[in-house]
Amino acid sequence: MSVSALQSGYQMINHVTQMSDEASREINRAAYDRPEQQMQESQRAIDPSLAPQAQQNNTPQQPKDVAEKKPDQTQVDALLKLNQATQYNRIGANVIQRDQDMIGSLLNIQA
Numbered sequence: 001m002s003v004s005a006l007q008s009g010y011q012m013i014n015h016v017t018q019m020s021d022e023a024s025r026e027i028n029r030a031a032y033d034r035p036e037q038q039m040q041e042s043q044r045a046i047d048p049s050l051a052p053q054a055q056q057n058n059t060p061q062q063p064k065d066v067a068e069k070k071p072d073q074t075q076v077d078a079l080l081k082l083n084q085a086t087q088y089n090r091i092g093a094n095v096i097q098r099d100q101d102m103i104g105s106l107l108n109i110q111a
Contacts, residue, residue, distance in 0.1 A: 005099035012092030019085040026078035 005095050005102075009092045009096035009099065012088055012095065016085045016089045016092060019081055019088070023078040023081040023085065026074055026081075030072050030074045030078070
């Protein structure tokens, strides 16, 4: 049984599609599962004008730096999975391209 590089490349791209779908679902799920209070705090960190008026008048509130917040571990894992899927996609496309180049070379030799 002969296994061509073309089949391997397509299998890799199909696997990448599944990985990216799963990772995007995880990111979406993590975004919707965040508590409402945490979302409001992150909005205030970005735009202090969204803070309640009583807090703005009584105490000067320093806006939180967005970089200080630690992202949720599920989001980090999902983003790493997306990055890995991107790299695998490039590899799969490269395998398919090399297979096509090799077929072209064989046809040129026979001609």
